[in-house]
Amino acid sequence: MMKLMKSRVKTKILCSLAAVSLSLGGLAQADEWPEDNIRLVVPYSAGGTTDLLSRKVADLLQKELTTVVVENRPGAGSTVATGQLARGGRGSDHMLLMASPGHTIGASLYPNLRYDPVADFAFVRNVINIPNVMVVPGDSPYNTVAEFVEAAREQELSFSSPGIGSSVHMSGELFKNLTQTKLVHVPFRGSGEALPALLSGDVDVAFENMPTVYPHIQSGKLKALAVTTPTASEFLPDVPPMQEAGKGYGLETYETSAWFGLIAHKSFPEEGMVKLQAALDKVMAGEDFQKFLPQFGAEAGTVVGDDFRDFVQSELKKWSDVAEKANLKR
Amino acid sequence: MEKSELQFGAASESHCGRCNPNSILGGIFSVLAAGFLFYVVPTHIEIPAHMQHPLLSPRFLPQLAGWLVLALSILLMIDGLVKPPKRTETDEFRRGVPIVRQLLMVAAGVVYVLFFEQLGAIGSGVLACVLLFLASGLRNLWVYALAIVFPAVVTLLFIYVLNVPLPPGTLWESLSLI
Amino acid sequence: MENFSEVLTLFLSVDNFFAIAVGVLVGVVVGAIPGLTATMAVALALPFTFSMEPVTAILLLVGIYKGGMYGGSITAILIRTPGSPASACTLLDGYPMAQQGKAKKALKTALYSSVVADMISNIALIFFASYLAKIALNFGPPEYFWLICFSLTIIVSVSGSSVVKGLIAAGLGIIVSTIGLDAVYGTQRLTFDNYNLMDRVSFIPLLIGLFAIPEVIEFYTSRVAPHIRTAVSGASLTWQEFKGLLKTIVRGSLIGVIIGAIPGTGATSAAFISYSEAKRTSSRKANFGKGEIEGVAAAESGNNGVAGATLIPLLSLGIPGDVITAIILGAFMIHGLTPGPVLFQENLTLVYALFCGIMVSSFVLVFVGNAAIRYFSLIADIPKTILLPIVLMFCIYGAYAVNNSTFDIGLMLAFGVLGFVFNRTGIAAAPFLIGFILGPMFEDNLRRTMLISKGDLSIFFRGPITWVFVLFTAASLIFAIRRYWVARKEDALG
Incomplete structure (x- = not known):
């Protein structure tokens, strides 16, 4: 929208003269989507992981559709931008938002949310998933999830996270709930602060995003005990998935990941949805996207449309329960 | 908070002769700090249901800072009363x-x-x-x-x-x- | 020495030099614009680097970073508007110098202090990276806690005429910093159910509000004064003066290097610690805060000393020490590179090509900086009647741009009123800023330490680093108290 604002304002003023008799402008938009630039709202500040992924997706998407303008609207987790999208209004038929775990976790963490995280939105598709990895310091006495759980039931162990309500934090809380252990959460501000504490052994474990810890697993400074996805990751083929490694310890259903997907306002035009999903299919099958994924230890997203909605719904339920048990629910 | 301090800005100018600005400043800040400590903190900072240690309380730092401000403002007030600061002339450009x-x-x-x-x-x-x-x-x-x-x-x-x-x-x- | 020629072939390309030049230039300009910080510039430039060669891309970002670190000081000195957080310290003496007609001298001092600090920082990066990285890893929460305690003692030296008032301001800054969701429990603190306050008070609106807006309010609550040229034509920095400052600059740079190598502390703290140290050891203590050239040198060398050093934990450990390096880390990953020990094993040529570029960027800064001084100082010739409305406009746009939120505009003006009241009542604004920055770090690290130790207080004295900083803190406090009594006695006598 901000693109060519000047000319838009100018044409708007000109149009306003003509539009008095021609109120057909509003009807025209249905048959030719997109009739304007697409705005992709990133609910976090520029330069973060969500921003980086969004810009890459936007870059590839605009080769298929039309200009995609990325806009950062950080604030209160991701809830400020999400709330604005939910309110809709002018331009919302060309507005997308890159949703991430914050979308579902934020619903539990932030009080009096003025929107319904599922009902108020149209779900385009899940684009990228980044698995989390359960890591312990390289010189830690624990070599398997089983050993760790046994120890954590005996004594208070601690886990680090880049901040309260992050997928890394919630993965830890979920682990704590399912295994009935006494893990203590030590919050940091960003992975940059959290990592040194883990590397030096000040905290005992973390459930960090793959790209953050991958180089340290390679160099042996960290030991990976499990990945949080149901199947092993191609980056760490020797590391078992949590569901397998934690069998018998209540972890049979454990599954978390940092997912990223596009959502829109609930009144998003049907035609736009179809075109957008087709364009995304093309983008995600493309070589560029496939080459981009491994740089973030990421996997292509799988769920589309209503399946994506169901996925978000189940995530919402999962984190709401976890937040309740961790006394985070507002 | 900003509002009351603004009002003070005007007050100090007019009272410059009788009371000294430091005492007034100290007085106002101590009232504000007391209000903060005994009204704002209890009503606007929730205590979590489960807390491992009193030092971990969300109220710890705001209260520490609040008490610091309270103590120092009282000090400033007393200091101003005991040893009034030299009067500084107002800039001529600030008048009229x-x-x-x-x-x-x-x-x-x-x-x-x-x-x-x-x-x-x-x-x-x-x-x-x-x-x-x-x-x-x-x-x-x-x-x-x-x-x-x-x-x-x-x-x-x-x-x-x-x-x-x-x-x-x-x-x-x-x-x-x- | 075949590696060396490989490094050169990788580095010696027109693209790289162009990227460095453009980067430094963009950094200086954006850094100088109130409200637009180097962080924002780096984040906004990132998408443009997707299609570049890795070395070129990273050099562009590093160039912006370095340029931005210096650029902030230009407007801080000329119009009391810190372009970046760290230059809030430069402003303490830089702006008074400009008011005395020594703007050129202040700007040049800032530039050359920045450049020297930059070089020292680069050398530390190239030769001592692995050693400094080891120190950084030894910094756990208790060590940070004491480092922050030590840093808090600098409030005393930036309190201006009254230490008591300075400490009150610091207390208020700490209170404001605790607004937002609690970091450990997620409960609301002083948010008054306002969404805009849940992520804590934004830093940029507070910074500009506190320093730049009071100038505007002050101007419009005074009668129109005849325009005084803040003299760009004034004397420049002489070699003699520069030599006199060298000790301060080197010390500031070393402080910057150490602070920069430890993730999560930041350039602002480094600038203030360096300033405070310079004031403590200076023979012209009384002149600090009133336009002391040494103060400018100390502040700028402290903050630019950080610039190269933050790359130490990034390159050698893969740990970003601040937001900018986190973005640069993203750039590495986009190009399929993972900083850390592996990078040194697998892409050593690339690392050295980067080092070459980083060194070159310091030299480029000399030229770009001098050009910037020439053009930016033209704003000193604009009468305030025209200049201030435009400065205000920049501040408003900048504050809005941080979160795309009008709430931040209101917040900035509110802090502007607060800053104005501070000015009129003789309260220094710098301690408020320090309280705001260090308050959360103090609390976070205190709480992390308690969480890690499960309540065992002995962890606060767990090793040599903690003891060193305990001693530093104690010494700094004793100095401060002694100085306070001496000053009071002199005051009573005089």
């Missing part, structure tokens, strides 16, 4: 400032705070600049042309060169909808 000048400045602030999204970055920028130029009593028309050119150029630079989306103004958009 036309009220219109100050009101126009406030108006410019109001334009930015309340109407930034409605008027857009350019609109509010132009309006505020004109108000502030008027406040200084500028007569040269070329200067007022500057008030239009600058906000427009800067806004466009922000939007296109720096990719920072400043608001185009909802008022203009709704006008064009008619």
